[in-house]
Amino acid sequence: MSTDLDSLGRFADPSLLILSSLAGGPKHGYAMSKDIEAFAGVTLQPATLYGALGRLETRGLIAALPAEDRRRPYQLTARGAQVLTAQLRTVQAVATTGLSRLTTT
Amino acid sequence: MSGPKVATVLVRLYPRRWRDRYADELLELLSATPLSTVGVLALLRGAVDAHFNLPDLLPGLASRTLRLRWYMTLLFGAWVAFCFAAAGVAKSVEAPAFASAAARHPLLAVEWDASRWAFTVAASAIILGALPLAAGTVIQIFRDRDRKGFRLFATPVLSAGAVLGSGALLGRYASGHSLDFGTVAAAGAWLALVLVVAVLTVRSTGELLHRSGVPGRLFRWASCTGAAAAGAMTVGLAVGAAYGLSVMVLSPALFSSANGVLATALPVTWGAALVIALAAVGVADRAAVRALQNFTTPA
Numbered sequence: 001m002s003t004d005l006d007s008l009g010r011f012a013d014p015s016l017l018i019l020s021s022l023a024g025g026p027k028h029g030y031a032m033s034k035d036i037e038a039f040a041g042v043t044l045q046p047a048t049l050y051g052a053l054g055r056l057e058t059r060g061l062i063a064a065l066p067a068e069d070r071r072r073p074y075q076l077t078a079r080g081a082q083v084l085t086a087q088l089r090t091v092q093a094v095a096t097t098g099l100s101r102l103t104t105t
Numbered sequence: 106m107s108g109p110k111v112a113t114v115l116v117r118l119y120p121r122r123w124r125d126r127y128a129d130e131l132l133e134l135l136s137a138t139p140l141s142t143v144g145v146l147a148l149l150r151g152a153v154d155a156h157f158n159l160p161d162l163l164p165g166l167a168s169r170t171l172r173l174r175w176y177m178t179l180l181f182g183a184w185v186a187f188c189f190a191a192a193g194v195a196k197s198v199e200a201p202a203f204a205s206a207a208a209r210h211p212l213l214a215v216e217w218d219a220s221r222w223a224f225t226v227a228a229s230a231i232i233l234g235a236l237p238l239a240a241g242t243v244i245q246i247f248r249d250r251d252r253k254g255f256r257l258f259a260t261p262v263l264s265a266g267a268v269l270g271s272g273a274l275l276g277r278y279a280s281g282h283s284l285d286f287g288t289v290a291a292a293g294a295w296l297a298l299v300l301v302v303a304v305l306t307v308r309s310t311g312e313l314l315h316r317s318g319v320p321g322r323l324f325r326w327a328s329c330t331g332a333a334a335a336g337a338m339t340v341g342l343a344v345g346a347a348y349g350l351s352v353m354v355l356s357p358a359l360f361s362s363a364n365g366v367l368a369t370a371l372p373v374t375w376g377a378a379l380v381i382a383l384a385a386v387g388v389a390d391r392a393a394v395r396a397l398q399n400f401t402t403p404a
Contacts, residue, residue: 028130029130029131029133029134030133030134030137033134033138045143045144045147045148046131046134046135046138046144046147046148047131047144047147047148047150047151048147048151049134050127050130050131050134050151051151051154051155051162053127054123054126054127054161054162054163054164055161055162057162057164058160058161058162058163058164067129067130069133070129070130070132070133071130071133072130
């Protein structure tokens with residue numbers, strides 16, 4: 001399942017951040033950008049954000065909702081939630097292993 | 106220029122189809138954040154990425170046939186740019202001195218012949234792939250009495266006529282005049298016309314390809330001939346660059362001609378042709394590979 005994000009190349013990391021942000025509910029670009037800045041301390045360039053959003057939408061991991069003025073909210077799809085879960089479990093396993101090895105040395 | 110204006114200009118560099126879907130949202134986000142140098146570079150990189158990978162990041166282009174149409178448009182545009190570079194080099198070596206230099210050095214003759222063959226193969230492959238598509242599209246345009254289709258189809262045809270006609274007039278004018286300001290200005294204006302016409306041709310051809318209802322197998326055929334064209338362009342670039350290097354080493358005196366920039370081999374003009382050809386071949390190879398990969402990806 002994690003290969004879905006791995007295939008995104010340089011957009012894999014921004015995509016993980018976007019999916020994590022949308023796990024908290026639908027958001028438009030600006031809200032996503034601020035949310036990601038708040039929980040990850042990462043400022044995504046607007047061009048990078050939209051490069052990743054298009055790829056996630058094409059792969060069916062997120063879906064666009066009706067636009068509000070010039071802003072269009074996006075929401076996580078069921079498939080997107082599955083991919084995010086798998087990816088975060090991998091990250092968690094790596095973090096747990098790394099941290100436990102650090103404490104034993 | 107202010108930040109929002111710069112952002113608007115940069116977003117216009119993205120493909121029209123991408124802009125139709127995302128430009129409003131992106132501009133809205135850009136208006137809420139100050140545009141830094143990093144942001145400008147990200148937008149430039151994003152525009153290039155969008156041109157190369159549009160089917161990957163635009164849900165509306167998800168089908169196999171639509172993806173193929175996009176890659177064919179990219180490949181055609183790259184071939185047009187490659188022709189520009191090749192025409193520039195051909196123009197700069199039309200002086201008789203080059204023919205005698207090639208006769209004196211077998212290596213130069215072989216390299217020049219090889220680059221001409223590569224160009225001929227690339228052009229033939231493009232024509233072989235484009236003819237069935239063009240025929241199918243014309244039949245469809247006539248059958249459907251498609252006015253916009255007529256206009257789009259007429260653009261490249263009329264453009265080619267305008268370029269050839271004005272080129273012939275320019276040649277006649279230049280042959281009767283010495284190299285003065287008027288000749289250089291006329292040549293510059295003609296070059297500008299060629300550039301505009303090339304952009305219009307690629308745009309209208311791309312739009313025509315997307316409107317065309319011809320069977321997908323014709324696009325698959327065009328992908329194969331397009332891949333052959335991209336391969337020939339790659340060979341042409343390599344041989345052409347080797348030719349330029351060989352001329353510089355074996356016959357450096359050829360670079361001292363005083364026939365003016367447009368009819369003279371100069372390191373700067375050859376360098377410009379090389380950069381254009383390099384970019385064209387990079388785009389063509391990538392588009393060809395993506396088109397062929399498209400056969401194995403889900404529809």
